[in-house]
Amino acid sequence: MSDLGYDAAHMLGAVVLLMSFALLYQRRLFSLLNVFTMQALALTATAAWQAYSHGEPHLYITALLTLVLKAILIPVALHRIVVKMKIHRTIEPALGIGLTMVAGVSLVTLSILLVLPVTADATALTRENLALSLSVVLLGLLMMISRRNAVSQVVGFMSIENGLILAAVGVAGMPLVVEMSVAFSVMVAFIIFGIFLFHIRERFDTLDMQKIESFRGESD
Amino acid sequence: MTLLLATLYQILQMLLVLALAPLLTGWVRLVKARLVGRQGPSVLQPFRDLLRLLRKEVVLARNASWLFRSVPYMMFTAIWLAAGLVPVFTTQLALAPTADLIALIALLGSARFFLALAGMDTGTSFGGIGSSREMMIAALAEPAMLMIVFSVAILVRSTSLAEIADFMMAGAVGLRISLALALIALVMVAIAENARIPIDNPATHLELTMVHEAMVLEYSGRHLALVEAASMLKLLLYMALIACVFAPWGMATAGSGVAAALGGMLVFVAKLAVGGTLLALFETSIAKMRVFRVGEFLGGALLLSLLGAIFLYVSRGV
Numbered sequence: 001m002s003d004l005g006y007d008a009a010h011m012l013g014a015v016v017l018l019m020s021f022a023l024l025y026q027r028r029l030f031s032l033l034n035v036f037t038m039q040a041l042a043l044t045a046t047a048a049w050q051a052y053s054h055g056e057p058h059l060y061i062t063a064l065l066t067l068v069l070k071a072i073l074i075p076v077a078l079h080r081i082v083v084k085m086k087i088h089r090t091i092e093p094a095l096g097i098g099l100t101m102v103a104g105v106s107l108v109t110l111s112i113l114l115v116l117p118v119t120a121d122a123t124a125l126t127r128e129n130l131a132l133s134l135s136v137v138l139l140g141l142l143m144m145i146s147r148r149n150a151v152s153q154v155v156g157f158m159s160i161e162n163g164l165i166l167a168a169v170g171v172a173g174m175p176l177v178v179e180m181s182v183a184f185s186v187m188v189a190f191i192i193f194g195i196f197l198f199h200i201r202e203r204f205d206t207l208d209m210q211k212i213e214s215f216r217g218e219s220d
Numbered sequence: 221m222t223l224l225l226a227t228l229y230q231i232l233q234m235l236l237v238l239a240l241a242p243l244l245t246g247w248v249r250l251v252k253a254r255l256v257g258r259q260g261p262s263v264l265q266p267f268r269d270l271l272r273l274l275r276k277e278v279v280l281a282r283n284a285s286w287l288f289r290s291v292p293y294m295m296f297t298a299i300w301l302a303a304g305l306v307p308v309f310t311t312q313l314a315l316a317p318t319a320d321l322i323a324l325i326a327l328l329g330s331a332r333f334f335l336a337l338a339g340m341d342t343g344t345s346f347g348g349i350g351s352s353r354e355m356m357i358a359a360l361a362e363p364a365m366l367m368i369v370f371s372v373a374i375l376v377r378s379t380s381l382a383e384i385a386d387f388m389m390a391g392a393v394g395l396r397i398s399l400a401l402a403l404i405a406l407v408m409v410a411i412a413e414n415a416r417i418p419i420d421n422p423a424t425h426l427e428l429t430m431v432h433e434a435m436v437l438e439y440s441g442r443h444l445a446l447v448e449a450a451s452m453l454k455l456l457l458y459m460a461l462i463a464c465v466f467a468p469w470g471m472a473t474a475g476s477g478v479a480a481a482l483g484g485m486l487v488f489v490a491k492l493a494v495g496g497t498l499l500a501l502f503e504t505s506i507a508k509m510r511v512f513r514v515g516e517f518l519g520g521a522l523l524l525s526l527l528g529a530i531f532l533y534v535s536r537g538v
Contacts, residue, residue, distance in 0.1 A: 007396070012530075014397035018404075025520060098519045105523045105530075112534050128397075131534050 005053040006125055010169070012046040015131040016166055017108070020139040020159055029082050029090055029151055033075050040070035043162050047169045056109050058176045059169055066165060074158060074190055083150060083192065095146040103146075103190055105175045107138040129170025136163030150200060150207040154193045161186045180197050223314070224397055229481065230314040234304040236485065237460070241303070241452040244459070244492050252499035266452065273445035278520035281342040281438055291338035292439065292446035295331040299450045302327040303457040309484030310472035311382040321369045324461075328413070331450065332358055333509045339435030346427065350434025353511060357419065359429065360518035361409050367525035368402045368409070372465060374532055375399070381461075385468040401528030403466050409520035411438035412514070414451070417503040419514055422451070429511060459495040460488070467491065481485065 012058030019039035026032040044067045051059030082088050103192050111134035119127045140163060160180065197207065204212050246263040253260025280289070305319040305327075313319065332354065339351035373379045375398065376387045393399070412419045415432040418535035422433045435445050464471075470487030509517060 010397055011400065014400055018401075021520075021524075025516075065336050097516050101516075101520060105526055108527060109530055112530060127533050146442065 004117055008049055009046065009053065009125060010128060011047055012042060013092075013129055013166060013170070014126070015042040016046060016162065017132050017135055017139075020136050020143075020163075021104060023143055023155065023159060024104050024139065025097060026089075027097070029149070030079075030088055030159070032152055032155055036158065037071055037075045039162055040066060040075070041161060042081055043165055044071060046166060050169045052187075061176060062165065062169060062179045062183075065179070069187060070158065070162065070185060073193075077190070077194065078151060078154065081197060085207065085209060087149070087151070090149060099149070100142065100146045103142055104139055107142060109136040110202045111138055126171060130167060133163045133167035133170065136160075139163075140187070148208050148210050149195055150209060154190075154197070157189070158186065222312075225478075225490050226312050226314040226316070226475060227237045227494040229310050229312060230304065232311060233308060233310075236302070237303040237308065237453060238300065240489070241456040241494065242270060243450065244496055245452045247493065247496045248455075248500050248503075250502055255500060255504045266448075270445050270449055274442050274450070278441035278443055281344075284342050284438070286409045287334075288341040288438075289340050289443070291334045291341075292443040292450075294334050296446040296450045296453075298304050298327045298331040298334075299453045302331075303453045303460065305381065306460045307382050307385055307468075307471065308464070308488045310476075310481045311385050312472065312474045312481075313382065316380070316382040321373070321381060322366075324366055324381070325369065328454070328457075329358075329362060335435055335447075338439075343439060344440045346430075346434045346437050348428075350431055350437070353431040354435060357514060357518065359410055360515060360522060361412050364405055364409050364518060364522040365526050367522065367529055368406050370419055371398050371402045371525065371528045371532060372430065374529070381464055385464050385471060386473060388465065388470065389468050389473065397467065397531045398528040399466065401531065402523045403462070405521045405525040405528065406462060406465075408524070410462065410518065411478075411502075412518055412521070414455045414458060416499065418506050420507045429508060431511075450516055456492070460519055463488070463491045463495070 016039055019035055019042055022033060022035045023039065026035055044063050047059050047063035047066060051057060051063060052151055112131045115127060115134060117129040119130060122130075137160050140156050140158075140160030142161060144153045147153055147156060165179065168182070200212065201207060206212065226378050231309070243263055243266075246266045249265070250260040250263055255388070303325050305313075305315055305324055307313055307316065307319065336351040336354050336358075339347040339354070341347070369379060372384060375393060375396070376384050378384060387393070398478070411417075420431040420433075421429065424430065425433060425437075432451070436444065439447055468492075470484055472484040
């Protein structure tokens, strides 16, 4: 009855989701980046496992891309940005951690309630994978909303993209072109983000979005 | 014959947990000491401490009531009974029909309730602060614990510990998200309930952070020995519970012989050694949390267990 392929895919997807929650829980930028790296590693493992268990060799390329871009390149670059801008001691006064976690669990419930009726005739693995990846995407959005620092908003954006990749590797028959284009658009977005961060910093002397808002005349 | 054997096993288990609990605490302390580069006391040191305390005279506060004097006995009995209910080396126990997860939580809850009352009984400010903090932790840890129980119970369709262990050993259920989340949440609850490091550190007397120690500050002599023994038993109980629900392999089942039970005992000791080592590793690698962050930590445990229960409805077969 128990089937290893299903169980392992299930578990790895859950680890990715759990890392999303860990992201919401972090207060310091460095630990945030570490957790993000862990999420990327879990995603790599998921992609590699799906490639192995379903015999789809092109998913190995996805795994490799995730490993190189998400687990090595982007964390190292963000790490350097944080060090260079001397904000590594920042403890983020996020929208209360407890409240964020409650919102996170409600989002997961929402995505399950949404996915279950839509995919009533799909296989159990697909349903779960869709529910998990939709949750990861929504949690990434929540992260972007609830954080004040621009760097952690970038991390939130990247974790949304992790959710998309998770959906892509779970659904059988996703062409490689889609994954490649998603990966490269994220790379481009990351470069633009990097440039923007430095510009924002130069212009406003801070990366705290709440302080920057006052320049638009939104709050007093 | 079966009943006789089950009774024998039950008595054996009650004695076994009583003997192993101080050893486990001693083992955790020894590993911790070695990890930070100290020699550390022998594993038997907690036994010596308990014996020393038992021999000492009891000093009572002038305004201590009967409640204060009877709480150590009540607490020790409740926790000892609870520790005896968790199947550790065989599922064939005389009390197995009553070994219900909810009964277990009730026993632990009443022990905690009486200890909190005793903390307030002498009217010292430390006792009051300890009790109020303990209740804050309890208010978050117990719902989390109950959610974990519900997830496991929905999966196994029983709250009986012996049945859960049998079910898990049969391997009918593979790796499940809900179980993984429940396991993480249970570990978090266990850390909080046993006053281990990120939440509380009973080895210090720092009034800013102490919880458990503040409540038992007024106890001395044999009362203190009972309270200490109860908290050692509680640590063993949580480890046995985690082992029973999530890693019951090696346990003797109904129908297997005496040799299997003896093997189960050895496996249980090995599991405790591994668990104690992991706990010591965790405790040396983490710093103590501020009291106000305990809410976040346990809120996390509650949410994880809730998530586990939610995921039961997505996964296959339920």
